[in-house]
Amino acid sequence: MVFKIGLCMTLGCFNALISNAASEIGTHDASLEARFIEMEKRQREQSFQLENQKKTYRTTGEIVLRPSRQSSIEATAFYAYMNHYEHTPSNHHVIIFDIEITDSQGTYNKYTGTFSAPLDGLYAFAYTIRMACISASANSNATAPFELVRNDHVESVVYVGETVCKNQDTVSGFAILKASKGDSVYVRTHSSFLIHGNILSDNNGRTSFSGWLIK
Incomplete structure (x- = not known):
């Protein structure tokens, strides 16, 4: 410049x-x-x-x-088995699984055989029935359907059909159900089919019932 x-x-x-x-x-x-x-x-x-x-x-x-819902329900499960025989049970008869092995939330009643849902959710249930005929001399077979029931509504059915009396038969059922808090779930004999045979449960094979909350 x-x-x-x-x-x-x-x-x-x-x-x-x-x-x-x-x-x-x-x-x-x-x-x-x-x-x-x-x-x-x-x-x-x-x-x-x-x-x-x-x-x-x-x-x-x-x-x-904050405790999440999932963390609070992870342990919601039960497993019980029957520790006695049921001789020719009648129709519409609730099976009592009287030995509790697992019942994390106290949701299963071993006196009534009923599971009560602790909250709304998706549940899985499994049940196993072992049967035999009344006696070999009776020349009769062990035949019976069993129902998984939620609030008196049949959700699943399995059928035991033993054709040879000297043998025994075991059948299992499985179901995934939506249930609301307070719903009751249990296993019973068929409401109308006439039951032939005895329900067995011992160290050779357990008649059992289990369930758990998926989510």
């Missing part, structure tokens, strides 16, 4: 140089202001992102610390 002033010998030329210099300074200031605004914008964005991360962390922390 000094060189330019040396070459500029007129007042008009000097004023033009001053004007150009002021314009350059103004442009430089505007550029600095724009950069400052951009920096402020980035800072606000970073602050916003940081705040969101804090909120996410706090929310996640609450979810982790």
Whole structure:
């Protein structure tokens, strides 16, 4: 700029140089202001992102610390078996599985043979029936259907059909059911089919009932 002033010998030329210099300074200031605004914008964005991360962390922390439904129901299961014989049971007869091996939530009643759902959910049930004919001399077979019942509604049926009296037969059933809190589930003989034979359960083979909450 000094060189330019040396070459500029007129007042008009000097004023033009001053004007150009002021314009350059103004442009430089505007550029600095724009950069400052951009920096402020980035800072606000970073602050916003940081705040969101804090909120996410706090929310996640609450979810982790709060007992989840799944963790509270993982141990909901029962298993029981019958420790006696049932000789020619009648129709519509509830099977009593009187030996409890597992009953994590106290949901199975060994005196009534009934499971009570502790909460709404999807449940799995398995049951096994072992039968034999009344006697070899009676020349009769062991035949009987058994029902898995929820609130008096038949959900599953299995059939024992032993054609040779000197042998025994074992049958198993399995069902996955939706149940509401307080629903009752149990195993019984058929409501109308006439039962032929005895239900067995001993160290050679157990008549059993089990169930658990899936979710």
